[in-house]
Amino acid sequence: MGISASMLSQFTAVGSPVVPGTRMRDVDVAIKKRMSDVALNAARAKGATYTDVRLGRYLNEFVTTRDKNIENIVDTESYGMGIRVIANGCWGFAATDKLDNDSIARAAETAVAIAKENSRIQTEPVQLAPQKGYGEVTWKTPIERNAFEVPMKEKTDLLLSVNDAAFKNGANYVNSVLFMVNEQKYFASTDGSYIDQDIHRIWPVFGVTKIDEKSGKFETRSSLSAPRGMGYEYLMPKASEKIKSQTTLYRDRYDMLEDAGAAALQAAEKLKAKSVEPGKYDLVLDPSHLWLTIHESVGHPSELDRVLGYEANFAGTSFLTLDKWKSGKFNFGSKNVNIVADKLQPGSLGAVGYDDEGVGTKQWDIIKDGILVNYQAIRDQAHIIGLKESQGCCYSQSWKDVQFQRMPNISLQPGKEKMSPADMIKNVEKGIYIIGDSSFSIDQQRYNFQFSGQLYYEIKNGKIVGMLNDVAYQANTQEFWNACSAVCDKDDYRLGGSFFDGKGQPMQASAVSHGSSTARFNGVNVINTARKI
Amino acid sequence: MAILTENECRTLLKKVLSYSKADECQVSIYSSDSANVRFARNNISTSGAISSSSMAISSAFGKKMGVITLNDYSDESIQKAVKRSEELAQFAPENPEYMPMLGPQTYPAHGQTYVPATAAITPAQRSKMVEDSLNVSKQNKLTAAGFLQDSAASSAMMNSKGLFVYNSGTNVNFSATMRTADGQGSGYVTKDYNDVSKVDINAFSLIAAKKAAGSVGAKAIEPGKYTVILEPAAGIVLLEQLYGSLDARSADEGRSFLSKPGGKTRLGEKLVDERVNIYSDPTNPDLPATTYDGEGMPLDKRSLIEKGVIKNLSYSRYWAQKKGVKPVPEAANIIMEGGTQSLEDLIKGTEKGILVTRLWYIRPVDPQTLLYTGLTRDGTFYIENGQIKFPIKNMRFNESPVIMLNNLDALGKTERTVSGESSQSALIPPMRIRDFTFSSLSDAV
Numbered sequence: 001m002g003i004s005a006s007m008l009s010q011f012t013a014v015g016s017p018v019v020p021g022t023r024m025r026d027v028d029v030a031i032k033k034r035m036s037d038v039a040l041n042a043a044r045a046k047g048a049t050y051t052d053v054r055l056g057r058y059l060n061e062f063v064t065t066r067d068k069n070i071e072n073i074v075d076t077e078s079y080g081m082g083i084r085v086i087a088n089g090c091w092g093f094a095a096t097d098k099l100d101n102d103s104i105a106r107a108a109e110t111a112v113a114i115a116k117e118n119s120r121i122q123t124e125p126v127q128l129a130p131q132k133g134y135g136e137v138t139w140k141t142p143i144e145r146n147a148f149e150v151p152m153k154e155k156t157d158l159l160l161s162v163n164d165a166a167f168k169n170g171a172n173y174v175n176s177v178l179f180m181v182n183e184q185k186y187f188a189s190t191d192g193s194y195i196d197q198d199i200h201r202i203w204p205v206f207g208v209t210k211i212d213e214k215s216g217k218f219e220t221r222s223s224l225s226a227p228r229g230m231g232y233e234y235l236m237p238k239a240s241e242k243i244k245s246q247t248t249l250y251r252d253r254y255d256m257l258e259d260a261g262a263a264a265l266q267a268a269e270k271l272k273a274k275s276v277e278p279g280k281y282d283l284v285l286d287p288s289h290l291w292l293t294i295h296e297s298v299g300h301p302s303e304l305d306r307v308l309g310y311e312a313n314f315a316g317t318s319f320l321t322l323d324k325w326k327s328g329k330f331n332f333g334s335k336n337v338n339i340v341a342d343k344l345q346p347g348s349l350g351a352v353g354y355d356d357e358g359v360g361t362k363q364w365d366i367i368k369d370g371i372l373v374n375y376q377a378i379r380d381q382a383h384i385i386g387l388k389e390s391q392g393c394c395y396s397q398s399w400k401d402v403q404f405q406r407m408p409n410i411s412l413q414p415g416k417e418k419m420s421p422a423d424m425i426k427n428v429e430k431g432i433y434i435i436g437d438s439s440f441s442i443d444q445q446r447y448n449f450q451f452s453g454q455l456y457y458e459i460k461n462g463k464i465v466g467m468l469n470d471v472a473y474q475a476n477t478q479e480f481w482n483a484c485s486a487v488c489d490k491d492d493y494r495l496g497g498s499f500f501d502g503k504g505q506p507m508q509a510s511a512v513s514h515g516s517s518t519a520r521f522n523g524v525n526v527i528n529t530a531r532k533i
Numbered sequence: 534m535a536i537l538t539e540n541e542c543r544t545l546l547k548k549v550l551s552y553s554k555a556d557e558c559q560v561s562i563y564s565s566d567s568a569n570v571r572f573a574r575n576n577i578s579t580s581g582a583i584s585s586s587s588m589a590i591s592s593a594f595g596k597k598m599g600v601i602t603l604n605d606y607s608d609e610s611i612q613k614a615v616k617r618s619e620e621l622a623q624f625a626p627e628n629p630e631y632m633p634m635l636g637p638q639t640y641p642a643h644g645q646t647y648v649p650a651t652a653a654i655t656p657a658q659r660s661k662m663v664e665d666s667l668n669v670s671k672q673n674k675l676t677a678a679g680f681l682q683d684s685a686a687s688s689a690m691m692n693s694k695g696l697f698v699y700n701s702g703t704n705v706n707f708s709a710t711m712r713t714a715d716g717q718g719s720g721y722v723t724k725d726y727n728d729v730s731k732v733d734i735n736a737f738s739l740i741a742a743k744k745a746a747g748s749v750g751a752k753a754i755e756p757g758k759y760t761v762i763l764e765p766a767a768g769i770v771l772l773e774q775l776y777g778s779l780d781a782r783s784a785d786e787g788r789s790f791l792s793k794p795g796g797k798t799r800l801g802e803k804l805v806d807e808r809v810n811i812y813s814d815p816t817n818p819d820l821p822a823t824t825y826d827g828e829g830m831p832l833d834k835r836s837l838i839e840k841g842v843i844k845n846l847s848y849s850r851y852w853a854q855k856k857g858v859k860p861v862p863e864a865a866n867i868i869m870e871g872g873t874q875s876l877e878d879l880i881k882g883t884e885k886g887i888l889v890t891r892l893w894y895i896r897p898v899d900p901q902t903l904l905y906t907g908l909t910r911d912g913t914f915y916i917e918n919g920q921i922k923f924p925i926k927n928m929r930f931n932e933s934p935v936i937m938l939n940n941l942d943a944l945g946k947t948e949r950t951v952s953g954e955s956s957q958s959a960l961i962p963p964m965r966i967r968d969f970t971f972s973s974l975s976d977a978v
Contacts, residue, residue, distance in 0.1 A: 070626045075617070076602040080585065093581030097604045110582050117656040118570065118577045121664045152624050160626075173786060211787040216794035217901065218787055310573040312678035313710040313721075314953075316893075316910075319976070400583045441896040441906045441929070448929055448975035450906050452898060472898060472906075474929065474973050505571055505680040505708075507956075527972060531902040533790060533804075533935045 027057070029186070029196050033136070036188035038101050039083045042108035044190065047116070048085035048092075050128060051108070052189035052357060055081045055099075056399035059182040061148060065159045066175055068167075073152065080399040083108045087115035089125025091380075095400040129382035129390050131359055133192020139353025141200040142346060143231030147180040150232045158235065162260045166208045169264035172218075176206035176260075179227075179499065181511075185356070193358040201349060201511055202234050203227035203499055204256050210267035219270040219469075221263040221454055224288045224436050225254045226496045227511065229349045243492065245421060246457050246464065247435060249288060251494050252347055266455060266467075273467035276456070278528045282431035282485075283473060283521045284424055289453045290412070291496025291514035292437040297477040298332075298339050299410040299514065301446035302366050303503075304375040304385065310405075315503045316444025319477070320372055325385070330372040333481030336519075338413040339367035341376055343392055348513035349497050350409035357403055359392040366410065370482070378405045397508040404504055411495075411515035415487035421518040424486055431459035432471060432526065437496070439472065450474045452529070470530040480521060488517035535685075536652075537564040537586065539699040542689035545606065550693055552615040555592035555622060557634045559692035559829070562588045567684035568656070570663050575670055575677055577663060582656075592618040596631035599624070632828075632850040636694045640831045644821025646702035648728040652685035654705070659683070662707070662734045669738035670711050675745050677738075679709030683729065690829050698825045705729045706951065709738055710911060711745040712978075718924075719978050720744025721891050721911035723766055725951040725958055727821060744890060744912035751924040753974055754915065760886035760942065761969040762879050762916070765950035765961040767889045767909075772961060773952055774895065774905055775934040776811055776867050779837055781846035785856070790903040790935060791843065800843050805938035807841040808872075813864035819949055820960050822866035832865035841938075871947035871962025879945050879965050881919040886965070888914040888921060892930075895954050903933045908975055927978075928971040940967040 036053040043051040057079045064072040080097035081104060092115025096107040155178050163174040181201040188194045204225050211218045224247070228234050237255035242248050247262050248255070285293065301318040305311055324330035343350045343361035354360055357379055365373050379390040396403035425433060436454025443449070456468040475483075497513035537545070542562055549560045564586035571578045589602045592615065599621025603614045662681055670677035687701040708723040722741040726732060763771075784791035784798040791799045814834040815822035824832055828850065836844040845861055853860035880888060895907040909927045916922065945963035952959070 066630070069628050069630055071628060071630070072598075072600065073621055073625050074600040074602070075621065078587065078602075078604050080604065090577060091579050093579060095581065095583045095585065097585050114568075114580050114582060114656050117660050118580050118663075121660060121667065122577055124574065124576045152621075156626055173788065209788050213787060213796060214794060216787065216792055218792070220788075220900075308574065309676060309678055309712070310571075310578055312573060312676075312712060312719075313571075313680055313708055316977070317712075317716075400585050402579050402581050404579065439896050439898045439906065441894045441908070443908045443927060443929075443975040443977035444893055444910055445977035447977050448908065448927075448973060450898075450929060450931075450973075470899070472931075476976070506569065506682065525973075527931070529898050529904060529931065531899065531904050531931075531933060531936065533902045533933055533939075 032186040033194050035099060035104060036186065038104045039081065039108045040188060040190055042105035043083065043085045043112055046109050046112040048087045048112050050086040050190055052084050052187065053081060054356060054396065054399055055186040057184040058398055061180040063155050063159060063178040065163055067163060067173060070156050078398060082396065082399045083111045084402060085111045085115055086126050087112045088119035090115045090119035090122045091126055093402040126380050127383050129379045129387065131191050131379060134195060135192065136194045138196045140198040141229055143200050144233040145231045147202050147232040148182055162206055162256050165257045165261040166264040169261050170210065170268055171208045171264035172211045173209040174206060179203040187354065187358050189358045191358060195354045195358060197353055199352055200231055201227060201229055202231065204235060204254060206260055208260065208263040208267050210271060212271050217271055219267045221267040222436065224249060224259055227349060227499050228347055229351050230347050247455065249286065269467050270469055273469040275470045275530055276468045276526060276528050278526055280523045281526045282428045283524045284421065284428060284431055284433040284518060285521065286435040286518050287494040287516045288436050288496055289434045290516045290519060292440050293451055294410060294412055294514045294516060296440060296442045297446055297449055299407045302375050303405060303407060304377045304381045305405040307375060308384065311503065314505050319445045319447055325372050331370055332367050332372045332478060333370045334484045335370050336415065336484050336487050337367055337370045337481050339410060340413055341366050341408045341410055343408045345409055348409045348495055349511035350513055355392040355394040356396050357394040359390045361392045364391060376405060376408060381405065395510050397510065401508050406510040407501060407512045409513045412487065412519065414490040414493045414517040417489065419486065419488045421488055421492060424488060424518060424520050425459055425464065426462045428459045429461055432468060433457040433459055433464060447476050449477065470528045471526055472529050473524050473526050475524050480524065483521045483523060484519055485522050486520045492517035536566055536687040536701065537562065542699055543697065546689060546691035549590060549611055549615060550691060552612050553592060553693060555594055555619050557593040557693055559591045559634050560588060561690040563686065563688045565684055565686035567682060568659060569680065569682035570659050571680050572663055572667065573678035575667050590614055590618045592622045594622050596627045596629065597622045597625045598631060630851045634692045634694050635696050635829045637696050638829060638831050640698055640824045641816055641833055643700060643824055644816045645818060646727055646821040648703045651683055651703035651705050651727065651729040654683045654729060665734040666709055666738040669735060669742055673742045673746065675711040675713060675742055677709055677711045682706045690825065696829045698829060700823045703727055705732055707732060707734065707737060709741045711741040713745055713749055717978055718745045718749035719911045720748060723951050723953060748912045748924040751926045753926045756928055756971040756973050758968040758970055760883060761966050762883065762886060762888045763964045763966060764876065764890045765948055765963055766953065767892045768964050769950050769952045769959050769961045770892045770895045770954045771905060771934045771937060773955055773957065774903060776837055776864065778903065779846050781848045782852045784846060790901060800846050802843060803841045804843050804935060805838065805841045806941040808941060808944060809838050809841050809938050810870040811838040812836045812868055813866050814868060815865035817868060820866050820868065820958060826862040830860065830862040832862055835864065837864060867959040869947060869961050872944040874943065874945045876945055876963045879943055879963055880916055880921065882943065883916045883919060883965065886916045887925065888916055891953065898931060903935050904931060906931045927975040929973045929975060930970055931972045932970045937966050937969065942967050
């Protein structure tokens with residue numbers, strides 16, 4: 001973890017503006033290059049045939065509230081270097097936070113020694129897809145307002161106002177958090193790249209609880225925000241970025257106050273909502289919910305490392321085996337299902353200029369008209385699916401973890417015909433409209449899943465007739481996506497996502513977005529989750 | 534590079550405090566040396582060595598606090614960080630729930646958490662251990678994926694009120710999944726110890742190999758309620774949802790499965806079968822644990838559930854003060870008492886049931902009932918008349934650990950296991966449970 005001690009040095013009194021550019025340690029790019037060259041040269045001298053270096057400064061800021069109080073303000077910074085080498089056809093990695101020349105050289109030598117030791121039992125030498133060196137280049141998340149430079153008072157005032165908005169509407173408890181990330185990453189490799197990137201993310205969240213003391217029951221409603229690759233501008237509401245539905249939904253600007261007020265009323269409504277009758281329903285899934293279903297049932301199974309067995313011991317393998325892809329006919333979903341992978345989409349969590357092995361980012365199809373057409377690959381996998389270059393999906397959560405294949409943005413493309421969620425609901429005879437994400441679970445090959453949401457609305461004969469509770473749906477991935485009968489148009493398209501996609505051993509978190517418009521899935525099995533203890 | 538010793542921590546933390554101008558200042562530090570090897574497709578995939586450290590500085594003025602973490606311990610960096618934590622604190626709104634920092638504490642004797650032989654594992658030893666596992670896989674015509682990680686770490690805390698505590702520990706963790714060439718069988722093993730001499734890679738790998746071969750040709754059975762035997766690696770992932778939720782504040786506030794109508798709680802009430810005894814003890818030789826929590830409170834031996842009764846809930850220092858009780862920190866580790874039967878004995882005593890060796894992707898469904906969902910994985914078997922009859926296809930469950938422990942049928946011998954979900958270790962017995970609820974079939978192997 002890292003710290004954004006950055007702006008804090010200028011705080012002298014409550015509400016003092018922060019002077020930008022007072023970070024604890026801004027390292028000149030020429031120094032970063034020199035430090036990286038120490039590692040590249042040391043590894044080469046010990047026999048490495050390829051080396052890459054990631055000199056990273058990772059900054060986080062958390063502002064946490066509980067009810068009427070600011071519970072915590074935490075700034076973290078972590079700075080260090082990860083060195084990855086190939087020697088004798090085998091990967092080796094070492095990381096250090098001692099950044100003098102001797103320590104860097106020693107870490108490089110350790111990485112080579114590990115690779116050589118392990119090459120003794122290696123039968124499949126690493127094959128690295130060629131990558132041209134970019135020379136000295138830079139990339140920065142296109143933010144309008146750096147969240148780390150926003151006065152702390154503005155952030156604490158916002159969160160306390162959010163909590164107040166929920167209390168005014170009857171909430172019993174409210175927690176809210178602002179989570180801000182800045183990755184300052186310098187990458188260098190023996191391919192001749194020296195890449196300096198400045199990456200920003202933000203995630204405002206809250207949870208509202210309403211209690212019925214008489215019955216002892218309680219309900220919660222979480223925020224309908226999305227984590228974004230944006231600056232503080234995400235928290236500046238705009239009427240044009242709102243969609244009116246059963247509750248207000250948000251595109252590229254989030255109105256946290258409005259959502260918290262609505263959440264308190266809806267948590268109370270959930271306490272009185274009808275318990276769902278189990279059975280088959282047509283589901284109308286809002287993007288604030290559908291992103292997670294896309295993530296689990298499309299994003300993970302199309303990761304090539306899972307397909308090949310590299311994650312068999314932890315995250316699992318995949319039902320999207322190579323034979324299905326090679327056939328060119330594997331019917332993943334209905335014709336309405338077009339899924340695109342990308343690391344470019346502005347405002348998304350996946351958007352970077354270059355991945356963590358120095359590959360420029362791009363966009364490609366995963367599912368085209370319902371057919372599986374591609375995977376997500378990095379440099380040492382590209383040859384397996386006949387690619388001449390990596391798709392740029394390599395990422396590490398910090399300087400001290402080794403980079404590996406991580407999910408790019410994986411998004412369902414909007415429908416081509418004009419259709420709003422209201423138009424979609426009009427045609428549903430017996431259905432449930434689900435907003436927001438909640439419980440999620442899927443098997444290790446990504447066949448069987450179960451999901452819940454924040455808000456469930458019963459649809460009868462084209463009309464919403466009231467709120468439901470105790471809803472979860474279960475399905476098989478292929479059956480589910482083949483039941484996708486309609487997708488709303490681009491006006492409804494929104495991003496969801498997470499900072500915390502976990503994979504690998506030791507487990508690493510990765511931030512990823514998933515876009516979609518509201519989509520309809522026919523005849524999905526819904527269970528009732530109410531139990532008694 | 535070596536982890537920080539007690540003397541090094543003491544010297545460094547004293548220096549940090551010497552820069553403090555706050556009313557109260559607390560500094561904690563963590564340093565670790567770890568190395569790992571991942572393997573897959575019967576080959577090594579990645580391998581690395583990581584040396585790192587992190588320090589957190591908490592400064593407080595009155596009831597206002599700011600926290601900074603850093604990993605650069607140069608004088609200049611530390612001085613700046615202390616100053617910034619103070620600026621942050623002065624800026625922060627007052628937190629009425631802030632509790633003054635603790636003075637010197639008495640901690641339980643540190644168990645055998647640190648084993649020099651584990652700290653001294655070399656790349657060659659690591660490579661040999663993985664080679665041993667790959668040999669088992671290849672000899673059995675299987676494909677192995679797995680992970681071996683060893684680490685040495687130390688942590689310390691010091692504050693301006695005179696508190697100081699230091700812990701150190703080592704750990705070695707091994708897990709492997711072996712799959713048949715046709716992808717129709719899969720077996721898993723996971724073990725972790727403080728002491729590398731307890732690691733028998735060959736024996737562990739054979740467990741995974743046997744389950745892989747035995748799970749080929751799985752039959753589908755109708756989902757529903759079944760008697761299950763949960764091996765410790767399966768049971769821990771549901772039990773940790775229960776013992777991790779024994780919190781007084783959420784219960785008192787009415788937003789926990791332990792809450793009752795009218796603002797009451799289930800503390801002191803019998804919640805599960807009377808044979809359930811769960812406690813923590815950081816000095817247990819089979820599961821030595823850290824002796825202090827994040828605020829520097831000592832972690833002592835403590836009962837959580839005794840004869841099925843909720844004996845203790847954790848109370849933060851603030852909540853304890855508000856409720857007029859003693860603070861109770863979270864448990865240092867988890868030990869569930871077992872019986873005398875082996876896993877084989879439990880199988881022999883089962884007329885009809887299912888042996889579950891691993892549960893996976895555990896997620897909360899309803900906090901009101903502590904309902905969780907997840908799936909079986911890597912070897913699930915049907916038992917009839919005391920014998921394993923055939924492998925069965927994996928299934929999704931929807932079950933509450935509270936309901937599960939009310940339906941307890943028998944307990945086996947307690948053993949150390951590690952959660953595939955949280956990576957936390959515990960001493961857990963195999964359990965036979967009646968009426969465990971499976972809700973759908975999975976095609977996953």
